[in-house]
Amino acid sequence: MPLPLVEVWEQLQARVEQLAGEAGLQILHGILEEEVRQRVGPPYRPDPAAGAVRWGRQPGYVVFGGQKIPLDRPRVRTRDAEEVELESYGQLQQDGRMQRAVAEGIVCGLSTRKYRRAVESVLEGYGIRKSSVSRHCVRATAHQLRQLCERRLEKLNLVALLIDGLEFKGQTLIVALGVEESGSKHLLGLWQGATENATVCTALLEDLVARGLSTERRYLFVLDGSKALRAAVEKVFGTRAEVQRCQWHKRCNVRDHLPEGCRGDYDRQLRNAYAMTRYEDAKAALEKIFRQLERINPSAARSLEEGMEETLTLHRLGVGPLLRRSLSTTNLIESCLSTVRHVARNVTRWQGGDHRVRWAAAGLLEAEKKFRKVKGYRELKELAAKLNLGLHSQAQVA
Structure with a gap:
C-alpha cells in the first residue's frame, strides 16, 4: 500500500x-x-x-x-x-x-x-x-x-569612477564605485563626513591613490554636481580628468526652480536632449531650452547653464547610447542605497561613532554580491582607448 x-x-x-x-x-x-x-x-x-x-x-x-x-x-x-x-x-x-x-x-x-x-x-x-x-x-x-576601506586597487583595470554623497540616518556618507574595462563594478571605498566639503572629498581621492589607483591614467569621473567633489578631482588628478556631470541631478535642479505647471514639459525636453546621439545635436537642444528658460525663469536658466558642457562629456567622447545610459548618472550608486536601507531596517537606535558607517558598509557589500556588468560594457574598451590614447599608443609600439 x-x-x-x-x-x-x-x-x-x-x-x-x-x-x-x-x-x-x-x-x-x-x-x-x-x-x-x-x-x-x-x-x-x-x-x-x-x-x-x-x-x-x-x-x-x-x-x-x-x-x-x-x-x-x-x-x-x-x-x-x-x-x-x-x-x-x-x-x-x-x-x-x-x-x-x-x-x-x-x-x-x-x-x-x-x-x-x-x-x-x-x-x-x-x-x-x-x-x-x-x-x-x-x-x-x-x-x-x-575590508571595504582597505581594498587594494592596483589590479583593477578601471575606466570610470562614480562618486556620490548619500544622506543616511542624518549623516553624509560618500561612496566611490569603479567600473572596470570588462564591465564589472567594484566598491572602492566609503567615507563619513558632515557634508560633501572639499577636505573630505580630497581625502577620499588621496586615499584611493594611496591604495593603488594610478594617477598616470585618465579616468571618467561621474559626479553628482558637487563643487567640492569637482574641485577635489581637479586637485588630485589635474585637468586630465574627464568629468561627466550626472544628468539626473541636473534635471532635478532645473525642475526645482520651475513652477509646478511647466516642470513636466521642460523635464521632458531635457530628457529628449540628453537622449540624442550626436554631441552637436544635444548641445543645440540644450541651448534652445536655455534661451526659453531665460524668458520665463532666469534662475532655472542659470542652473541649466552651470556645468552644462560637463553633462555632455559622454556625447563628446562618442560613447554609444547603451553605455551612455549607464554612465551619464550616478544611479549605479543610488541603487546601492536601497540595499543599505533594507539591511539597516531593524536598527531603532543610532548611536555615535562609527555605527552608521558600519551598517552602511555591510549594506554596500551585500549590494555588491548582486552586481552585474554595466549595460553597454562592450564599449568600455573603446572608451578606455580614447581616454588614454597616448598610453595605448606607447603599449602598441612596445
Whole structure:
C-alpha cells in the first residue's frame, strides 16, 4: 500500500534535522580525533617516536550552525607535561566564523532578539542571546568596514569612477564605485563626513591613490554636481580628468526652480536632449531650452547653464547610447542605497561613532554580491582607448 509520504515527512522533519546536526557534530569530533592520531598515534597504542601523549578530555565548544555548541575536546600534552594546542580546534572555535554567521543573519533581516529562535531549531547551543549577538554584529560589521576601506586597487583595470554623497540616518556618507574595462563594478571605498566639503572629498581621492589607483591614467569621473567633489578631482588628478556631470541631478535642479505647471514639459525636453546621439545635436537642444528658460525663469536658466558642457562629456567622447545610459548618472550608486536601507531596517537606535558607517558598509557589500556588468560594457574598451590614447599608443609600439 502507498504510504502517506507528506504526512510522514511532516512528523519526521524535526527529527531528521536534529540527526543532521548531530551528524555534523560527529564529523567535527572526527576532525579533532584525526589530528590527535597524527600527533600521538592510535588510541591505546601511542607512537613511541611521538613527542606527545593523550591527556583525557575537557569541556569546550565549537562554532556550528551560527552558535556555540558544547563539545568535549581531546587534550594532548608533551612528555614534559606541556599543553599542546590543537590547530583544528582553534579553527573550529574562531570568533570569525560566529561573526560571519551573525552578519549573514542580520543582513538577511534577523533582529538580535530573533536570532536565537532562528538558529536553535537544529541544535541547542549558547552564545546567541541578544547581547552576545549584538557584540558579534559589531565586530563583524567593523571587519566589513575595514575590508571595504582597505581594498587594494592596483589590479583593477578601471575606466570610470562614480562618486556620490548619500544622506543616511542624518549623516553624509560618500561612496566611490569603479567600473572596470570588462564591465564589472567594484566598491572602492566609503567615507563619513558632515557634508560633501572639499577636505573630505580630497581625502577620499588621496586615499584611493594611496591604495593603488594610478594617477598616470585618465579616468571618467561621474559626479553628482558637487563643487567640492569637482574641485577635489581637479586637485588630485589635474585637468586630465574627464568629468561627466550626472544628468539626473541636473534635471532635478532645473525642475526645482520651475513652477509646478511647466516642470513636466521642460523635464521632458531635457530628457529628449540628453537622449540624442550626436554631441552637436544635444548641445543645440540644450541651448534652445536655455534661451526659453531665460524668458520665463532666469534662475532655472542659470542652473541649466552651470556645468552644462560637463553633462555632455559622454556625447563628446562618442560613447554609444547603451553605455551612455549607464554612465551619464550616478544611479549605479543610488541603487546601492536601497540595499543599505533594507539591511539597516531593524536598527531603532543610532548611536555615535562609527555605527552608521558600519551598517552602511555591510549594506554596500551585500549590494555588491548582486552586481552585474554595466549595460553597454562592450564599449568600455573603446572608451578606455580614447581616454588614454597616448598610453595605448606607447603599449602598441612596445
